[in-house]
Amino acid sequence: MVGCLGNLYESIEHLNEIYIQPNQNKSSLLNPKSPVYSTDMPLLLSDHELKARNVYRCPYHDSYVAETPNVVCPQCERKMTTEVPYVNASSNPAGKSTTVAAERGFVKAVVTYMVMDNLELKPMSTISSITMLNRFHVKDVRSLEGKVVDFGVEEGLKLLKASLECKNVLTSIFLGNNGPQKGSCT
Numbered sequence: 001m002v003g004c005l006g007n008l009y010e011s012i013e014h015l016n017e018i019y020i021q022p023n024q025n026k027s028s029l030l031n032p033k034s035p036v037y038s039t040d041m042p043l044l045l046s047d048h049e050l051k052a053r054n055v056y057r058c059p060y061h062d063s064y065v066a067e068t069p070n071v072v073c074p075q076c077e078r079k080m081t082t083e084v085p086y087v088n089a090s091s092n093p094a095g096k097s098t099t100v101a102a103e104r105g106f107v108k109a110v111v112t113y114m115v116m117d118n119l120e121l122k123p124m125s126t127i128s129s130i131t132m133l134n135r136f137h138v139k140d141v142r143s144l145e146g147k148v149v150d151f152g153v154e155e156g157l158k159l160l161k162a163s164l165e166c167k168n169v170l171t172s173i174f175l176g177n178n179g180p181q182k183g184s185c186t
Contacts, residue, residue: 005163011121
C-alpha cells in the first residue's frame with residue numbers, strides 16, 4: 001500500500017481488545033458502516049446538527065431506532081413513531097453523567113496512546129517509552145522536545161492526503177519537510 005494509512009489499520013487490527021471501549025469493537029473502526037441508509041444524509045454531522053436531532057423507535061420494541069418517523073420496525077413491522085431525543089456529550093449539562101459521555105470514543109481514555117510518524121498506534125507505557133528511546137538511539141532525553149499542535153478540519157484533510165502519499169505523515173504536516181528524504185511527501 002502506498003503511504004502509511006495501512007499502518008494505522010494494521011495497528012488497530014493488532015490492538016488488544018482490552019483497550020477498546022466495552023460498547024465498541026474493532027470491526028466498527030476497520031469496516032465502518034453508515035447507520036443511515038439514506039444517501040442524502042451526511043456521515044459526519046456537526047455538534048449543532050446533533051443537538052437538535054431526534055430519533056424514533058418502535059412503541060413496542062426499543063432495539064432499533066430511525067432518524068425519520070414512520071420507518072417500519074424490523075422486529076414487529078409496525079411504524080417507528082415514538083420520539084426519543086438524541087443526547088451527546090456536548091449537550092449534557094455540566095455535572096450530570098451519562099452513558100454517552102462516559103463511553104465516548106473507541107478506545108479507553110485511561111490509557112495513553114503513542115502515534116508514530118508513520119501512523120503506527122500503540123498503547124504507551126514506561127517500558128514502551130524506554131523501548132522507543134532505545135530504538136531511535138536517544139542518548140540524552142534533554143534533546144527531546146514536545147510539540148502541541150492545533151488539529152482541525154484542514155489539518156485532518158492534510159493528514160489524510162499525506163497518509164496516502166508518504167511515510168512521515170506527522171512530520172510533513174506539523175513540522176514541514178526539511179528537504180527531500182526517502183519516503184517523504186513532496
